[in-house]
Amino acid sequence: MILTAQRSNRSFLLEWWRSVDRVLIGIFATLILAGLILSLAASPAAAAKLGGTDPFYFFTRHLFFVFVGISGAMILSMFSPMNARRLAVLALLGAIIVMFALNFIGHEVKGATRWVKIGSFSLQPSEFAKPGFIVFAAWMFAQRKKDITFPGIAIVFGVYILLVLMLLRQPDFGQSFLLTLCFGAIFFFAGLSLGWMLFLGCVSMAGAVVAFFALPHVQDRLMRFLNPEGSDTYQTDKALEAISNGGIFGRGPGEGRVKEQLPDAHTDFIFAVAVEEFGFLISLLLIALLAALVIQAFRKALRLNDHFAQLAVAGLATMIGVQTIINLAVNLNMVPPKGMTLPFISYGGSSMLALCFSMGLILAFTRKRAGAYGYGVY
Amino acid sequence: MNDSKNNARMARGLSEFIPARQLVVEDLEFKAVREGRTRIIIGVLVFFGVFLIILGRLAEVAVWHDAPPPYDSVQADIKTRADILDRNGVLLATTLETFSLHANSKLVSDADHTAELIVTVLPYLNYDKVYKRLTSGKDFVWIKRNLTPKERQAVFELGQPGLFFRVEPRRVYPSGRTAAHVLGWTDVDMNGAAGAERAFETELMEKPGSPKKLSIDIRFQNVLTEELQWGMGRFKASGAAGVILDVQSGEILSLVSLPDFDPNSYAAASPQTKFNRATMGTYELGSTFKPLTMALALETGADPNTLMPVQNPLVIRRKSIRDDHKSSTPLAMFKILSDSSNRGTAMYALNAGDVAQQDFLRKFGLFDRVPIELAESAAPQLPREWQDLTTATVSFGHGIAVSPLALATALSALLNGGELIVPTLQYRSVGQVQPRSRVIKPETSDMMRDMMRYVVTDGTGRNADVPGFGLMGKTGTAEKPGRGGYQERKLVTSFVAAFPHSQPKYLIFVTYDEPKAAPGTYGYATAGWNAAPTAGQVAERVITLTGMPPERQLAELLPTTTGGQR
Numbered sequence: 001m002i003l004t005a006q007r008s009n010r011s012f013l014l015e016w017w018r019s020v021d022r023v024l025i026g027i028f029a030t031l032i033l034a035g036l037i038l039s040l041a042a043s044p045a046a047a048a049k050l051g052g053t054d055p056f057y058f059f060t061r062h063l064f065f066v067f068v069g070i071s072g073a074m075i076l077s078m079f080s081p082m083n084a085r086r087l088a089v090l091a092l093l094g095a096i097i098v099m100f101a102l103n104f105i106g107h108e109v110k111g112a113t114r115w116v117k118i119g120s121f122s123l124q125p126s127e128f129a130k131p132g133f134i135v136f137a138a139w140m141f142a143q144r145k146k147d148i149t150f151p152g153i154a155i156v157f158g159v160y161i162l163l164v165l166m167l168l169r170q171p172d173f174g175q176s177f178l179l180t181l182c183f184g185a186i187f188f189f190a191g192l193s194l195g196w197m198l199f200l201g202c203v204s205m206a207g208a209v210v211a212f213f214a215l216p217h218v219q220d221r222l223m224r225f226l227n228p229e230g231s232d233t234y235q236t237d238k239a240l241e242a243i244s245n246g247g248i249f250g251r252g253p254g255e256g257r258v259k260e261q262l263p264d265a266h267t268d269f270i271f272a273v274a275v276e277e278f279g280f281l282i283s284l285l286l287i288a289l290l291a292a293l294v295i296q297a298f299r300k301a302l303r304l305n306d307h308f309a310q311l312a313v314a315g316l317a318t319m320i321g322v323q324t325i326i327n328l329a330v331n332l333n334m335v336p337p338k339g340m341t342l343p344f345i346s347y348g349g350s351s352m353l354a355l356c357f358s359m360g361l362i363l364a365f366t367r368k369r370a371g372a373y374g375y376g377v378y
Numbered sequence: 379m380n381d382s383k384n385n386a387r388m389a390r391g392l393s394e395f396i397p398a399r400q401l402v403v404e405d406l407e408f409k410a411v412r413e414g415r416t417r418i419i420i421g422v423l424v425f426f427g428v429f430l431i432i433l434g435r436l437a438e439v440a441v442w443h444d445a446p447p448p449y450d451s452v453q454a455d456i457k458t459r460a461d462i463l464d465r466n467g468v469l470l471a472t473t474l475e476t477f478s479l480h481a482n483s484k485l486v487s488d489a490d491h492t493a494e495l496i497v498t499v500l501p502y503l504n505y506d507k508v509y510k511r512l513t514s515g516k517d518f519v520w521i522k523r524n525l526t527p528k529e530r531q532a533v534f535e536l537g538q539p540g541l542f543f544r545v546e547p548r549r550v551y552p553s554g555r556t557a558a559h560v561l562g563w564t565d566v567d568m569n570g571a572a573g574a575e576r577a578f579e580t581e582l583m584e585k586p587g588s589p590k591k592l593s594i595d596i597r598f599q600n601v602l603t604e605e606l607q608w609g610m611g612r613f614k615a616s617g618a619a620g621v622i623l624d625v626q627s628g629e630i631l632s633l634v635s636l637p638d639f640d641p642n643s644y645a646a647a648s649p650q651t652k653f654n655r656a657t658m659g660t661y662e663l664g665s666t667f668k669p670l671t672m673a674l675a676l677e678t679g680a681d682p683n684t685l686m687p688v689q690n691p692l693v694i695r696r697k698s699i700r701d702d703h704k705s706s707t708p709l710a711m712f713k714i715l716s717d718s719s720n721r722g723t724a725m726y727a728l729n730a731g732d733v734a735q736q737d738f739l740r741k742f743g744l745f746d747r748v749p750i751e752l753a754e755s756a757a758p759q760l761p762r763e764w765q766d767l768t769t770a771t772v773s774f775g776h777g778i779a780v781s782p783l784a785l786a787t788a789l790s791a792l793l794n795g796g797e798l799i800v801p802t803l804q805y806r807s808v809g810q811v812q813p814r815s816r817v818i819k820p821e822t823s824d825m826m827r828d829m830m831r832y833v834v835t836d837g838t839g840r841n842a843d844v845p846g847f848g849l850m851g852k853t854g855t856a857e858k859p860g861r862g863g864y865q866e867r868k869l870v871t872s873f874v875a876a877f878p879h880s881q882p883k884y885l886i887f888v889t890y891d892e893p894k895a896a897p898g899t900y901g902y903a904t905a906g907w908n909a910a911p912t913a914g915q916v917a918e919r920v921i922t923l924t925g926m927p928p929e930r931q932l933a934e935l936l937p938t939t940t941g942g943q944r
Contacts, residue, residue, distance in 0.1 A: 048517070142410075145410040185421060188417055188420075188421065189414050189417050189418055189421065190410075190414070191410060191413040191414060191417060240439060243436070243439045243440050244439055244440060246440055247440060247441065248440070248441055275436070275440055279440070280436065280437065280440040280441050283436065283440070284433070284436075287429070287432070287433065287436070291425075291429050294425060295422065295425070298418055298421070298422045298425075301418055302415050302418050302419065304411075305411060306411075307410050307411050307414065310411060310414050310415075310418070311414065314414075314418050314421065318421065321425050325428050325429070325432060328432045328436070329432060329435075332432065332435045332436060332439055334432075334435055
């Protein structure tokens with residue numbers, strides 16, 4: 001207290017700059033920039049395929065979302081942890097309401113009702129539900145630790161089941177999977193007993209089995225992944241072709257060819273485009289950056305004293321990390337296609353905004369403040 | 379928290395009882411954070427592990443793999459197709475790589491200028507059409523397919539952006555029109571669409587390395603085409619067809635249909651020229667049918683020396699059967715055939731009966747389509763009902779329409795010792811089993827050889843003779859059916875020739891559609907004046923090509939002889 005009082009310049013922005021984690025901001029900005037560069041490579045091909053006259057149709061929109069996303073993240077990072085938590089819970093509530101409303105106003109794309117149309121943009125509320133839910137779960141668990149009588153687990157479970165049911169209804173198996181994994185991770189970080197972990201594992205296993213039999217498109221995708229012969233694995237085949245074309249040094253910027261045949265070159269398969277043009281070494285750097293973001297967030301979580309902030313940051317980092325891993329695994333044909341973007345890199349309005357929102361939350365929770373850091377101090 | 383307060387509390391702790399609730403809360407929060415840290419470290423380690431697995435997989439796909447194929451290689455996509463050869467190994471069809479010019483109109487900077495330049499090096503292209511394509515706004519437009527290497531180089535040297543080449547296979551027929559109907563053609567995607575290309579599609583595609591040998595002899599094909607073409611011009615015929623058969627093996631040595639087309643540019647050819655008259659066209663071929671009726675008579679026990687009353691009118695169902703060469707005396711079988719008497723032939727058929735006649739013709743395959751490999755093989759047009767008048771007209775080749783190849787095949791069986799052969803377009807090596815079935819007795823066949831030799835020495839086929847080679851033959855002149863009966867001025871003339879007499883090997887069948895009288899034919903347009911000399915010319919040239927030795931004149935063996943003069 002005495003030390004902070006001695007700072008000469010107390011302007012709000014400078015105060016923010018001193019307290020925020022600048023390493024995270026640096027990695028975040030680099031990733032966004034890399035995404036824009038890759039969007040320049042991949043999105044004109046995608047725009048041409050859709051028969052648009054403007055080759056920069058997707059790039060312009062990408063730029064717009066990046067601008068809105070970064071601004072939002074920066075503003076959010078200035079919030080106090082308490083206010084940030086409130087906002088996250090509000091986002092969760094809003095997302096649940098909109099997802100419920102989707103049944104009536106939803107906009108169907110590729111056989112799934114995940115989008116709500118606002119003007120020329122379509123938003124996917126489930127993207128915002130994920131960070132909201134993670135923060136909410138962290139809050140509930142932390143609260144329960146403080147007060148053993150608080151029914152935190154029951155509340156979180158209720159919200160989780162509600163969310164998963166709504167996601168499966170859309171249907172969105174990939175997001176349900178991601179949500180379940182994040183939920184499990186927070187559960188784990190929150191130090192809940194092995195019995196609970198086992199129970200959650202069984203529930204998700206059962207859920208996956210039910211989804212497999214109840215949802216034809218999930219079954220179809222999995223069967224296609226398991227027996228590629230005689231089925232249409234066009235996108236993953238093309239992605240693998242692009243990656244192996246790239247080799248160590250890549251074909252060179254703009255020299256990629258497979259992107260012209262990849263329908264989702266600018267979204268789910270941007271990584272394949274990146275490897276084809278920039279090669280193994282640069283893509284290694286890209287993965288390293290994404291890993292560094294996740295690890296840095298974990299490092300901050302490790303040192304945080306506030307149990308809620310620790311769980312929330314670890315949970316959000318888990319979400320970004322798992323999403324990265326799933327996307328890369330899909331690009332490398334290690335898991336069946338999921339419809340998941342590469343965080344901060346892929347084109348996709350909702351995903352970009354939601355990830356920036358998550359980033360803003362992480363920044364807000366990890367800001368230096370009195371008593372936030374340090375081992376064993378209480 | 380305040381240091382002094384803390385100190386105070388700790389001091390109190392040593393001396394007083396500490397309130398339990400406060401301690402529990404503080405301890406639990408610390409315990410949770412500490413345990414959370416341990417678990418987060420586990421989580422981070424798991425992450426590291428998975429990231430490493432992903433990196434390993436990335437390295438596997440991107441680095442440790444076979445060298446990526448170069449982008450420009452279109453070669454892999456080229457469909458290969460076996461060459462087609464004639465029986466002596468002459469190349470009839472092959473596949474070449476050509477360059478197809480296409481453009482990405484979005485990359486063309488100056489469409490007007492580019493189009494102008496393209497037209498200067500490819501003058502057969504239309505400027506407006508090229509310009510229209512270059513300004514179409516599409517990524518991919520064809521400008522011209524199948525350019526030669528020279529043309530490609532010329533376009534390449536224009537140095538205009540937005541123009542691209544694609545290597546495309548193209549089927550090429552070095553013999554051009556000569557064997558057009560035999561070979562057929564392939565469509566743009568290299569699928570056999572007609573002729574041998576279609577008939578042997580599977581074989582050509584499955585074994586692209588081993589060329590397909592046809593039974594065709596391109597030299598014979600050339601001779602037959604040339605002579606028919608010359609005759610078509612001389613007699614102003616609307617069409618012509620010809621077949622050369624090996625009567626022993628059934629191999630088709632030559633198959634010609636005129637007017638013809640160039641299979642190298644089949645798309646530009648009119649449908650009439652693509653029509654194969656030799657196998658697909660069916661005609662009432664007239665008197666060339668008569669040898670079959672003679673064989674029928676002999677097989678059913680007729681005596682060739684019995685005189686038939688051909689001088690008397692023959693009226694069946696109020697139709698009078700007329701003869702071109704009227705005879706005032708009764709004639710025997712040899713003379714009936716050599717003078718081509720309709721009355722005599724009809725009498726033989728009526729004596730044999732309609733059932734025997736139908737069975738006989740069916741045995742010779744004349745009631746079915748010829749079982750050759752070509753898809754272009756027409757079924758005959760048979761009489762709807764078979765009365766005594768039908769028996770009479772069919773006996774001299776009217777009222778039944780068959781393809782020239784069908785009749786040539788049937789006539790082969792009369793001369794080769796009495797066995798029906800299966801005509802084929804595939805080369806048959808010596809010693810290969812040849813499907814044959816006996817249809818008449820060998821003695822009948824011997825008699826037929828002599829009888830058809832007599833037609834050339836003493837009858838309507840004199841104009842076909844080739845001295846020294848014992849040519850056998852038969853003319854056929856038929857009026858074409860039209861509205862309200864047969865048309866006297868529209869004829870189909872044909873001639874069948876076979877040689878050598880001692881052991882027939884080659885059978886030549888030629889036919890003209892609507893030939894006219896020409897200078898030197900004394901106003902006649904009948905087969906003896908057009909089809910017969912053409913067949914003779916073809917026979918002479920084929921004999922020269924084969925180097926066949928001349929054989930003894932058989933004229934002295936025959937009962938009435940005047941010698942085989944042309």
